[in-house]
Amino acid sequence: xxxHRQQQTQVNRFRVAVIGGGVAGTTAALRLxxxxxxxxxxxxxTGLVNGPPICHLHAGGNLYREISLDQCLTLLExxxxxxxxxxxxxxxxxxxxxxxxxxxxxLDSVIARLETLQARYAQLVEMDNANKVMGEPxxxxxxxxxxxxxxxxxxxxxxxxxxxxxxxxxxxxxxRLDSMxxxxxxxxxxxxxxxxxxxEAQLALADVSHCQLAxxxxxxxxxxxxxxxxxxxxxxxxxxxxxxxxxxxxxxxxRTGTIDDQAGFARRRLVEYKAAYIAHWPSxxxxxxxxxxxxxxxxPQGMAQLTPYPDGFFQLHGxxxxxxxxxxxxxxxxxxxxxxxxxxxxxxxxDQGWSWSHxxxxxxxxxxxxxxxxxxxxxxxxxxxxxxxxxxxxxxxPSLRAxxxxxxxxxxxxxxxxxxxxxxxxxxxxLSHFEDVGWLSPDASYPLPRPSHAQIVATACQxxxxxxxxxxxxxxxx
Numbered sequence: 016x017x018x019h020r021q022q023q024t025q026v027n028r029f030r031v032a033v034i035g036g037g038v039a040g041t042t043a044a045l046r047l048x049x050x051x052x053x054x055x056x057x058x059x060x061t062g063l064v065n066g067p068p069i070c071h072l073h074a075g076g077n078l079y080r081e082i083s084l085d086q087c088l089t090l091l092e093x094x095x096x097x098x099x100x101x102x103x104x105x106x107x108x109x110x111x112x113x114x115x116x117x118x119x120x121x122l123d124s125v126i127a128r129l130e131t132l133q134a135r136y137a138q139l140v141e142m143d144n145a146n147k148v149m150g151e152p153x154x155x156x157x158x159x160x161x162x163x164x165x166x167x168x169x170x171x172x173x174x175x176x177x178x179x180x181x182x183x184x185x186x187x188x189x190x191r192l193d194s195m196x197x198x199x200x201x202x203x204x205x206x207x208x209x210x211x212x213x214x215e216a217q218l219a220l221a222d223v224s225h226c227q228l229a230x231x232x233x234x235x236x237x238x239x240x241x242x243x244x245x246x247x248x249x250x251x252x253x254x255x256x257x258x259x260x261x262x263x264x265x266x267x268x269x270r271t272g273t274i275d276d277q278a279g280f281a282r283r284r285l286v287e288y289k290a291a292y293i294a295h296w297p298s299x300x301x302x303x304x305x306x307x308x309x310x311x312x313x314x315p316q317g318m319a320q321l322t323p324y325p326d327g328f329f330q331l332h333g334x335x336x337x338x339x340x341x342x343x344x345x346x347x348x349x350x351x352x353x354x355x356x357x358x359x360x361x362x363x364x365x366d367q368g369w370s371w372s373h374x375x376x377x378x379x380x381x382x383x384x385x386x387x388x389x390x391x392x393x394x395x396x397x398x399x400x401x402x403x404x405x406x407x408x409x410x411x412x413p414s415l416r417a418x419x420x421x422x423x424x425x426x427x428x429x430x431x432x433x434x435x436x437x438x439x440x441x442x443x444x445x446l447s448h449f450e451d452v453g454w455l456s457p458d459a460s461y462p463l464p465r466p467s468h469a470q471i472v473a474t475a476c477q478x479x480x481x482x483x484x485x486x487x488x489x490x491x492x493x
Contacts, residue, residue: 029454032057032246032260034234034274037066038209039430040266041216042100042438043445048219048226050446051461055258056226057248059233064213065482066268067404068291070322070330071110071206071305072097073434074149079416080120080309084128086417091132093417093436095139098148098205100439103215103471105148106206106492108323109182110305114196115388118310121196129156129202149203158198159183165192172301182304189391190306206305206322207435210489214474218466225461237263237277243426244278262454264445265429269405272354280423282353284431285408288344288361292378293485295398297327298391302492308388313340319385321392326487328398331381338381345413357405364403368483374401399485408433420444425452 031047033040036058047054074094098105114122137152149155157179159167167180167187175181179201186199220226231251238245243261250256265274269286303323310316317334324330332339346355378397386393409418409431418433419441428448430441449455466474468491475489 029053029262029449030055030243030260031262031264032244032258033264033266034237034246035266035268035270035430036060036063036228036230037266037268038064038069038212038435039268039432039438039441040264041213043264043266043430043442044220044226044228045100045216045463046439046442046446048223049461049463050455051225051459052449052455054226055229055260057229057232057234057246059231061230062213062478062481063217063228064209066209067289067406068330068332068402069207069209069212069435070291071204072105072436073416074204074436079414080125081414082416084131086415087128087132088135089417090434090436091135092139093434093440095136095146095148096439097207097436099145101207101212101215102148103468103491104208104212106208106324108206108302108304108492109179109201110204110307111183111186112200112202112307112309113190113388114309115194115316116196117194117316118196120309122198122200122309126156126158126198126200129200149205154179154203156200156202158200161192161197164199168192182302185299185301185303186306189389191388191390194388201304204305206492208475208489208491210475210479210484211471211491212435213478214471214489215466218470218474219463221464223461223463234267234274234277237274239278239424239426262426262449263428264442265427269357269407270354271407271429271431272348272352275353275429278423278427280353280427282348282421282429283410284348284353284355285411285413286346286355286357286405287408287413288341288357288365288403288405289339290341290364290377290401290403291339292331292374292381292401293397293399293488294329294331294378294382294392294395295327295485296329296392296395298394303329306389308385310334319388321385321389323492324487325490325492326485328485328487329395330402330488331378331385333381333384335384338377338384347411361403361405365405369401369403371400377401399488400483402484406433407431422448 030053033056041063044056072094133155139146164187234248236247244263247257306321308319310318312334320332322330476486479489
């Protein structure tokens with residue numbers, strides 16, 4: 016016990032500021048707190064993880080045909096670690112991948128990739144049984160041919176005992192099967208709830224004395240001071256204050272470049288503004304899987320995505336310029352600034368919300384886009400305001416999906432995640448750096464409180480309501 020107190024005293028003299036309370040900054044605050052590091056998180060908004068429309072793990076990059084196998088393997092491993100860290104945030108339902116007849120592609124390359132991912136998942140489970148977070152490795156994915164679905168369409172739902180067939184039953188009943196290439200794939204790509212993730216982190220950090228969550232605090236300047244950084248901010252009362260820290264972690268999301276500019280660091284990056292939409296369709300009593308209908312990005316037949324939640328709510332993406340993608344939504348940094356200039360209209364939508372008429376117009380387009388493959392879905396209605404945000408992408412490759420952290424100088428790190436599952440890898444690399452330079456003892460630890468599942472769900476529902484979204488988006492799917 017005395018040794019633990021001595022370690023705590025040593026670690027507490029090392030202070031870290033985290034700028035940004037999105038999934039990257041939140042994960043950073045949790046891991047820093049677990050290691051006993053004195054941390055202050057600055058978030059301009061009212062709470063944690065109140066940003067882009069996260070809805071799934073991206074385990075293995077199964078939603079994308081265009082990214083490399085290396086990225087897919089990285090995303091798989093990161094997703095396993097993310098589920099272990101945020102077990103209450105996972106919606107445990109699989110995803111169906113389909114390719115329409117009119118599309119030039121096929122699932123052949125995706126299936127070959129899935130076989131590699133399945134083998135790697137099996138290795139991870141063999142290394143540590145606690146990695147078995149997406150079911151049994153041999154059941155990681157399953158192919159359904161046209162005859163399989165035709166037979167399933169004739170079955171009664173209540174007679175089904177096979178779990179995969181129960182998930183595929185509503186697809187067999189309602190999807191335009193004659194418009195698809197075969198096989199269809201059912202893969203254990205799970206959902207991720209931003210509201211439960213925020214609740215899980217907020218409850219765990221609420222009473223941790225060495226971690227301060229500074230909401231409604233906007234950082235307006237960062238200045239290196241020789242021994243670390245001086246962070247100047249405007250607090251919740253509009254007062255300008257400053258604090259000195261030993262290390263600065265830039266986790267400001269799509270505004271990461273703004274902090275880079277303040278700190279005097281050049282960086283090339285892209286930022287892409289996107290939105291997802293909420294529909295309400297209380298269609299049946301059985302549970303739906305997520306459904307991805309592949310298509311060429313940016314064309315009228317871009318990928319269509321249906322993500323199910325309880326109470327008949329669905330989150331929709333349509334990778335067309337009339338739905339999820341936006342004219343001029345992808346912008347780049349310049350030689351003069353590390354911060355890409357996102358259009359003022361899009362920033363206003365992120366910070367202040369949409370006009371209801373614009374929200375309804377885009378949501379109705381999203382409903383119609385998916386209804387071309389699931390005709391009954393045309394009866395869905397607008398279910399709430401859009402989830403929108405901007406996604407930073409380090410470098411100049413817009414297809415990059417697996418990215419984590421970069422360092423500048425001795426006392427500055429930027430968490431540059433593209434997908435939520437990369438956040439844990441990013442902060443773990445920062446902690447490894449702390450150990451390497453002797454700022455952190457390898458065995459320093461500070462166990463955090465573990466809120467119950469019921470507490471997390473209740474808090475998540477409260478957060479959803481406060482943020483103007485249906486409670487169904489915060490409830491678990493399992």
